[in-house]
Amino acid sequence: MTIKNSPRQILLPLLMAAILIGGIWLGRVLTLRSVPQGTERLLIYPQTNKLDALLNLIEEEYVDTVKKDELVEAIIPELLKNLDPHTVYIPASELQEVNEELEGNFGGIGVQFSLNNDTVLVISVIPGGPSEKLGILPGDRIISVDDSVFVGSKVTNNMVMKKLRGPMGTKVKVGIARRSMTKPLEFTITRGAIPVTSVDASFMIDDKTGYIKVSRFAKNTYEEFITALAKLKSSNCREVIVDLRGNSGGFLDVAFNMINEFLKKDEMIVYTEGKASSRQTMTANGTGSCQDTRVKVLIDEFSASASEIFAGAIQDNDRGIIYGRRSFGKGLVQQQIPLPDGSAIRLTIARYYTPSGRCIQKPYENGSDDYYQDIMKRFEHGEFYEKDSIRFSDTITYKTKGGRNVYGGGGVMPDVFVARDTLNYTEYYYRLREKGLLYQFALEYADRHRDRLSRLKTAAEFEQVLSAANITAELVKYAEKSGLTPNPAQFNKSKRLIDTELMAYVARNIIDNEGFYMLMMRTDEILLEALKTQDGVE
Template identity: 40%
Template sequence: MNRRTRIFLPLIIAISIAMGIFLGTSLNYQKKTITFFGGTPQERKIKRLIDYIQYEYVDEVDTDSLLDGTIKHMLDKLDPHSVYISARELEGVSESMNGKFVGIGIQFRMYRDSLTVVKVLDKGPSEKAGIKAGDRILIADNDTLYGKQINSDYILKTLKGKPDTSVDLIIYRKSEDELLPFTIVRGEVPINSVDAHYMLSEDLGYIKINKFAATTYQEFKVALNDLLDKGMKKLVLDLRHNPGGYLQVATQIIDEFLEDGKLIVFTKNKKGRIDETFATSKGDFEDGHVFVLINGASASASEIVAGALQDNDKGTIVGRRSFGKGLVQQEMQLGDGSAVRLTVSRYYTPTGRSIQKPYENKGNGEYFNDFEQRYHGGELMNADSIKVNDSLKYETPKGKIVYGGGGIIPDIFVPIDTTMFFPDFHYQRSRQFVFQYLDTHVDEFEGWSFDTLMSDFDKDKHIFNEYMSEIPSEFQSFTGEEEKNFRLYLKALFAQQIFDINAYFRIVNEQDMMIRKVIELHDEGYPIDP
C-alpha cells in the first residue's frame, strides 16, 4: 500500500460512513425532498469533511469524483440493482427510457476519417431535409468533422441540441460526387422500443419489444391493432433480450390480455405495504392466445409480463429460464443532475412468488453474467437441468405448478441453437462489411422490394464469398449449417440497412428455433382446451 493510498483510504471510509448515515436518515422518498448537506448533524459532518479535503488537504483533490466513487461503493453493498447514475450518464438513460431525443435523426459511424451517415431515422429532421445513408458530414456550423480524430461524444454534442435550433451542414454525397449544403432544424426523434411486428401466418402475429419505455405501450397498441386488422387470432410476443423498464408500462400491456379483475402483480416494501395492480375491462386481446418468448436476458418488466400471464393460465411461455430480477427501483435525484436508482420494494407474481435470484455473497460480475454457469450446468440444452426449489412451489388456478426463486421457467422449453452463434469477430466485421458493400455498390439494390430481396438476395454467393475473402483464415471455418445461418444473418443485415429493423427480424426469425416451435404448436391446434 503506497503513501497516497494510506492517506486516502481513511478519508474514503469516513465519507462512506457519513454518507451511509445520511442515506439512512434522509432518503425516505415518500416523505422528504432529497437534499444534500442540510441542517442535521450527520449532514453537517459530511459537509465539514469535504470542506477540509477541498481547502486543507495537501494535494489537489477532485472531491466530486471522490464523492461519486463513494456513492457507488455504498450502493454496491446493497444489491446489484441499486445504482448511481452520473449527470452525464443520466441524460442518455433518460432519453432511451423517454422514447425520444432531440437531434437531427441519424445513425452514424466514423469511416476512413469521415463522419458517415449509416441510417436516416424515420420521421426525423434529417429524413425531412433529404439526408441519405452514405452521406459524409464534413462540416457542422463551421466545425470541420473530417480528417481528424473525434469521438462519438463530441459528434453528439455537435449534432444534438435544443428543439427548433438549427445546424448548418456541408455534406459530400458520393453518388452525385458533389458537396451539398443543408440546414437542419433539430427536433424530437423517436427511439422505438417495438422493433418489429408482422404476420407469421394467416392468423398468427408477431411483436418484438426491446424494452418497456415511456412510449412502448402506444407503440405496442399500434402494432397490435394493425395485426388484429390483418386477422390475427394468436400472438407471439417476443421479450428475448428485453432487460425491462417501467413497471406501469408492462402492466398496461398485460391488461390487453387479461380479463377484468385479474391480479397482474403486487409489490411489497420494507414496511410491509402491499400495492396490487389488477386488469381492467379495456383489453383488446383477452380472447386471443399469446405465446411469450423469453430467455436468460429477459428481465424485470419482461418477467412481470411472463409471470402474470403464466400465473393466470393465460397464454404459453416458450423458451428458456429468464434472468431472475424481482426488485423494484425508484429513481431519486441528487440535486446536481445525477441520481440513484434505489431498490424500494420487491414484486410478486399473482400466485405470490418472487422470481428474484440469489445475489448475496456474489459479485456483480457473477450475478449479471451467469450465462456460462447455465451453459455448463446444462440448462440451456435440457429443461431437466434447471434447478428448482420445491419449497418455492406454487400452483395456478388451473393446477399448473410454477416455481419462484430465480426467474420464470417456461411452459415449453426450447434449447439453445449453437449453430446461430458465431465468434464475436463475425458480428462486428459483418456489420462493417455490409455498410462498406452498400457504400460501394450503390445501384445494386436500386428498386428492390422486400419480397425481391427475400427471393433473390445473393443467390450466386458472390456477397458471401467477398466477405470470406476479406477475413483472416482462422475465422473462415463454417460447418454447412453454420454457413447457411450466417448467410441468413448477412441477408438480414442487408435488409436492415436497405429497409428497416422490421425487415431484419422477418429474416432472422426464419431459422429461429423458438419461432419454429411456436409455429409447430400453432399448426397442431395448440392450445387444446380441456
C-alpha cells in the same frame, strides 16, 4: 415611583452567567483531554453525521488540496454497492442520456448511422425528421460537423452521438459527401424531437399469426404496442407472438397496460411490497382488446424486470405459453429520486411478485460482480442446452391459476424450453461475427446497390434477389481480404446461418427492422418452436 434593586438581585444573574460560561469551558477542556491526541480537530466539525464531519475534515486539514464535490461523487457509488445491484447513482452529467432511452425522444438531427471505413454513413433518415426535411438521404456520408473534419479512426459512435444530439431548437452544420455529387453538400440542421421506438417490428407471419418485437418498456411503448396490435388485427390475426428476448425492462406501469390487453377483468397482473411500501396489487380492468386472442411470449436469459412481469402474468394466469430459456431474474422495483445538484438515485423500494406469489429475484448477497456473472455461470453449467440443469434459489412450489407448478428465486422458467442450437456453428462462422465482417460487408453491399435494392419492398423479394446474386460467395472473398482464410468444410456447415444473417443485415439497411426480423426467422429456433406448437403446453 423608582424601585432600587438590592445588591443580591444585581449579583445573582451575573454569578449564574459566570457559572454557565465556566461550565462550558470546563466541559471543552475535559473533552479535549478524553480524545486521542491528534484528533482534537474533529471537534471543529460537531455534525452528528459522521460522513459530513469526515469530508469537512479532509477538505480543511488534508495535506493536499482536494475537492469535496469530487470526493462525494466517488463515495456515493461505493456506498450503494452495499445495497443491491440495481440501486444506482446517476451523475447529473449522465442523467439526460440515461433518461432518453425510456422517455421516448431526444433532441437530434433524425438519422440512423453506422461507422464504415472511418466515415459516418447514413443508413436511414427518420420520416418527418429534421434531416429528411432538408433532403439528406440514406447513403450520404457525414464528413464534417460545424466546419471541423469528421472522418478518421478517432471518430467513435459515442463521439458522433455527442456531436449530432443536442437540445431541441439548436443548430448543427454538417458537410455531406454524396455518391452522385462531385462536391460536398452543406446543411444547417435545426435539431428536433427524435422518437425512440421500442416496438422494433410487427408483421403477419402467416394468415393467422402476428409477431411483435418489443425491445424495451419505455414511455411510448404502450401506444406503439396498441398500434401494432391494431395493425395485426386488421389482418385477421388470431394469435400473437410477443417477443421479449433481450428486453431488459423499463417502466412497470407500461408493462401493466400491455398485459391488461390480454387478461380478463380482475385477473391479477402483479403485486409489489416493500419495507416502507405497503402491498399494492394491480389487476386487469377488463377493457383489453385481445382477451380472446391466443398469445405466446418469447424470453431468454436477457429478458428482465418488466419483461418478466409480462411473462409471469401470462404464465400464472394460464393465459398463454412462454417459450425460450430462463429469464434474467430481476424482481426488484426502483424509484428514481432527483437530488439537488441535478443528479439522481434509482433506489430499490420494493419487490414485485407474480400472481402465484413468487418473487423471481435471483440472489445478490455475494455482490454485483458475482450477480452479473450469473449468466456466464449458467452457460458454463450447461443451462442453455439442458433444461434439467436449471436450479432455482427458492425451493417453494407455486401454483398457476390452473394448478401447474412454477418456481421463484431466479427468473421465469418458460413452459417450453428451447435449447441453443449450436449444431451448425463453426469457428469460421464465429470469426466472421467476431471481426464484424458479416455486418460490414452487408453495409457496403447495401450502399453499393442502394438504387437497385431500394425498389424491393418485402423480405421475400430480398431473399429472392440476394440468393440469385450469390452474395455469400462475395462475402467469402471479402473476408479473405480482411485476413480470414476460407474453410470450405466449415463454411458449408454454417452456410444457412451465414446466408440468413447476411440477407437480414442487407434488408435492415434498406427497409429497416421488419425486413431484418422476417428474414432472421429462417434460423430462429425459439420462434420456429413457437410456430410449431399448437394448443396446450408440450
